[in-house]
Amino acid sequence: MDRITEGLVKQFQQERGLRNLDTSEAFEDFAGFCVLSSFFEDEFDPEEFRMGAGGDLGVDVAGIIINGDLLLDAADVRAAVSQAKSLDVRFIIVQAKTSQGFEAKVFTELADNLTELFTADILGYPASPEIHNLRECIDAIYADIGKLSRGLPALSVRYASTGILGDAMLNAKRKSAAKRLDETNFFSEVDVSAIGARELRELHQRATAAVSAEFSMPKRITLPKIPGVEQAFLGVIPAKTLADIITDPGGGIRKTLFFENVRDFQDYNPVNVEIQQTVRDPNRRDRFAVLNNGITIVTREMTLAGDDIHIRDFQIVNGCQTCHVLFDEKANLTDGINVNVKIIQSREEDVITGITTATNRQTAVTDEDLQAREVFHKELEGLFQSFPDGERLYYERRSRQYSSQQSIEKTRIVTRSLLTRTFASMFLNEPSRAGRYYKELKETRHEDLFQGNQSTLAYYTSAAASYRIEWLFRNKRIDRSYTPAKYQLLMAIKIYLIGSGNLPQGARLADRECKKILDTVWNPGAAEDLVQHLLPAVDAAAKLEDPSGMLTRDTVRTQRFAENLRREVSKLPGASTKK
Numbered sequence: 001m002d003r004i005t006e007g008l009v010k011q012f013q014q015e016r017g018l019r020n021l022d023t024s025e026a027f028e029d030f031a032g033f034c035v036l037s038s039f040f041e042d043e044f045d046p047e048e049f050r051m052g053a054g055g056d057l058g059v060d061v062a063g064i065i066i067n068g069d070l071l072l073d074a075a076d077v078r079a080a081v082s083q084a085k086s087l088d089v090r091f092i093i094v095q096a097k098t099s100q101g102f103e104a105k106v107f108t109e110l111a112d113n114l115t116e117l118f119t120a121d122i123l124g125y126p127a128s129p130e131i132h133n134l135r136e137c138i139d140a141i142y143a144d145i146g147k148l149s150r151g152l153p154a155l156s157v158r159y160a161s162t163g164i165l166g167d168a169m170l171n172a173k174r175k176s177a178a179k180r181l182d183e184t185n186f187f188s189e190v191d192v193s194a195i196g197a198r199e200l201r202e203l204h205q206r207a208t209a210a211v212s213a214e215f216s217m218p219k220r221i222t223l224p225k226i227p228g229v230e231q232a233f234l235g236v237i238p239a240k241t242l243a244d245i246i247t248d249p250g251g252g253i254r255k256t257l258f259f260e261n262v263r264d265f266q267d268y269n270p271v272n273v274e275i276q277q278t279v280r281d282p283n284r285r286d287r288f289a290v291l292n293n294g295i296t297i298v299t300r301e302m303t304l305a306g307d308d309i310h311i312r313d314f315q316i317v318n319g320c321q322t323c324h325v326l327f328d329e330k331a332n333l334t335d336g337i338n339v340n341v342k343i344i345q346s347r348e349e350d351v352i353t354g355i356t357t358a359t360n361r362q363t364a365v366t367d368e369d370l371q372a373r374e375v376f377h378k379e380l381e382g383l384f385q386s387f388p389d390g391e392r393l394y395y396e397r398r399s400r401q402y403s404s405q406q407s408i409e410k411t412r413i414v415t416r417s418l419l420t421r422t423f424a425s426m427f428l429n430e431p432s433r434a435g436r437y438y439k440e441l442k443e444t445r446h447e448d449l450f451q452g453n454q455s456t457l458a459y460y461t462s463a464a465a466s467y468r469i470e471w472l473f474r475n476k477r478i479d480r481s482y483t484p485a486k487y488q489l490l491m492a493i494k495i496y497l498i499g500s501g502n503l504p505q506g507a508r509l510a511d512r513e514c515k516k517i518l519d520t521v522w523n524p525g526a527a528e529d530l531v532q533h534l535l536p537a538v539d540a541a542a543k544l545e546d547p548s549g550m551l552t553r554d555t556v557r558t559q560r561f562a563e564n565l566r567r568e569v570s571k572l573p574g575a576s577t578k579k
Helices: 003-015 023-037 074-083 105-119 129-143 168-182 197-207 239-245 270-280 285-291 320-328 349-359 367-385 416-427 438-444 456-474 480-498 507-521 524-545 559-571
Strands: 061-066 069-071 089-096 154-160 189-195 212-216 220-222 231-238 295-305 308-318 338-345 394-396 413-415
Touching: 003 023, 003 197, 023 061, 023 089, 023 154, 023 189, 023 197, 061 074, 061 129, 069 074, 074 129, 089 105, 105 129, 105 154, 105 168, 105 189, 154 168, 168 189, 189 197, 212 239, 231 239, 239 320, 239 338, 270 285, 270 320, 285 338, 295 349, 308 320, 308 338, 308 349, 349 367, 367 394, 367 456, 413 416, 413 456, 416 456, 416 480, 456 480, 456 507, 456 524, 480 507, 480 524, 480 559, 507 524, 524 559
Parallel strands: 089 154, 154 189, 295 338, 394 413
Antiparallel strands: 061 069, 061 089, 212 308, 220 231, 231 338, 295 308
């Protein structure tokens, strides 16, 4: 491995608390992070997508993007397929080798293995549990072929090394592998390529930078000076330009741009069907700018050069539905279709919150609710950072908020999706749902999440407990076979220390209970002893599900398992008797 790449890998290990990985494992994680980040711009844990050694068929890292979400767990994929009306899917496969050269035969062998993995009725090769899980994901997607109305899944294959590209034989084998995979007729497109040291550095730089875009906007007017706003413009840009802005390097939609919207894309409801019909109607498409409200972009950095505008660290705070429809209709966009755009540059959080609230007014969501929830998220951000260094976590209110800050250990960054899972597991008794498809949990318990009358310390407590559990796994203090039960362990910690009942009403009483958990969580020795004490209860609950006692993702994702674990924890010596 060359010196620069080696330095980046070591930095990557330090930032993500992966010091116990050997060189090849760390490089697999690093390469996987770089490649997956080129298709998916939100924060994720690269360890969850690494296959591990033995029986991996040459697949070191794998990820599946389904309608903009990065998944790999078979249960999550089944839930995503079940809930979607239509599917846009991309499989991403990575093989990573630390050698300073490329072996052309790798492409041939990988193509053979992937052909077997995707097309064989029964796998003919010995395969690891991770590969069998990947095969379950593949089966779940192709089983509902009717939902692939946008086309068959795309396949992107990357062979990463620290070598230098340019070998003619390597390129010939790459093309042959792509042809072999394309001839399976399982994919709408097949993209096979090699990635060397230079390409990895570029991908890593892009992955750790804030979201940016550059475009031309000659038809614009400057708004008068506004308090808290550095500059703002109203104008129009071609719909084709907007489609380019919201398309990520992998060809998918940049979901992270819509983080501040109250609602995700609502699929093709009557309003979105009307937008779609306008784009497709030759008699109305050129009037799109007067028929559609357009979009609002809030950016923290903006520079101008004539008609060209460069924005960095930005969000589309209004226009999520319009953007998604235009993205889907890229093939039908003409030069005559324009979109109204409001661009506002501000670094003041109160101003940004006000803009987000004002532009997201909808009949089913009151202004008070919008403001209260945004204030609550802001309070969480401040609380997380108020603790001393060893106990400090970083709540990411907007996507990639801390990605460029190398001084922050990435394992201490808590995304909104992670915090939703941890809080629901620990304090809403929902660990079985937390491990499932995130959108399912968010939709079923949204009225119980991020409410102004809840204790902010409870959210921090759940995140701190999750951090400690992951720390125990990373440092091999707990066997990784218990990883499927990590959300169930959050519930178990809470039941053991403060009882099975709900948190008391009122912040003072709730905070007092949370501090009992935090006193244990931030004491590494005490936390390890507690979790080790809880593991027999996990084993007992697993045996009630399956006499073999094998702990799998499917085992723990039932409400029955959660109920059994709750009873088993309550039986343990020293467990709280509070109900």
